[in-house]
Amino acid sequence: MTKRIIFTLILSILIPATTLAWNDCPHNEVNCPAPGDCTRYVDVDNDEICDRSQPAPENGTIAQAANTPEVNDKNLTTAKQNKMTYHLIPISLFLIILYAITHILSKKKIISVVKHRKIWNVLLLITFLFSGISGVLLVIKINFGIAIPLLPNILFLHVETGIAMFMISVFHTFWHWTYFKNLFRARK
Numbered sequence: 001m002t003k004r005i006i007f008t009l010i011l012s013i014l015i016p017a018t019t020l021a022w023n024d025c026p027h028n029e030v031n032c033p034a035p036g037d038c039t040r041y042v043d044v045d046n047d048e049i050c051d052r053s054q055p056a057p058e059n060g061t062i063a064q065a066a067n068t069p070e071v072n073d074k075n076l077t078t079a080k081q082n083k084m085t086y087h088l089i090p091i092s093l094f095l096i097i098l099y100a101i102t103h104i105l106s107k108k109k110i111i112s113v114v115k116h117r118k119i120w121n122v123l124l125l126i127t128f129l130f131s132g133i134s135g136v137l138l139v140i141k142i143n144f145g146i147a148i149p150l151l152p153n154i155l156f157l158h159v160e161t162g163i164a165m166f167m168i169s170v171f172h173t174f175w176h177w178t179y180f181k182n183l184f185r186a187r188k
Contacts, residue, residue, distance in 0.1 A: 025053040086159050095167045120171055127165035134158035 025032065032053040042051045099120070106116035134157045140146050141154060148154065173180065 025050065029053040084156055084159075086156070086163065088163055091160065091163045092167050095164060099171055117175065120168060124165065124168045124172055127161050127168060130161040131158060131165050134161065 032050040105111045106113045
């Protein structure tokens with residue numbers, strides 16, 4: 001029981017909550033125009049200036065205006081125009097099919113179970129490295145404003161490899177299910 005409490009406390013400390021705040025631009029920009037220089041561009045008051053780069057309004061009219069249908073529709077239209085499409089279902093299906101093929105090959109003794117697991121452990125490592133490195137490059141791009149010309153769309157790479165890493169980690173978790181189950185079992 002105490003392990004669960006400690007685990008929950010650690011997670012609550014490590015997973016920060018993000019909130020919309022005025023005048024908290026990570027690049028210290030002032031009145032950053034649309035569409036903004038970073039991925040954190042927010043325009044609740046619909047003045048085509050990032051809210052994070054300007055001081056908070058002195059009265060509550062902006063907050064009230066943000067809830068009107070006109071402002072929400074325009075923000076949704078802008079968000080739809082800037083929205084990237086990620087490939088959750090195709091990547092997941094591809095990996096499930098590939099896993100099924102290697103699993104069947106190992107059951108039919110065409111490849112060994114060890115080779116089957118090595119394949120998926122290597123793929124897990126590769127996706128972890130791509131996701132981790134692209135995440136660090138995103139932090140450098142956002143926090144320091146350093147563009148990486150070789151990878152213009154780091155966020156896309158990060159999300160796609162993150163999807164693949166998640167799916168492979170699900171396979172990995174099933175292999176080691178008894179270990180994880182015993183890890184959280186109360187000791188007598």
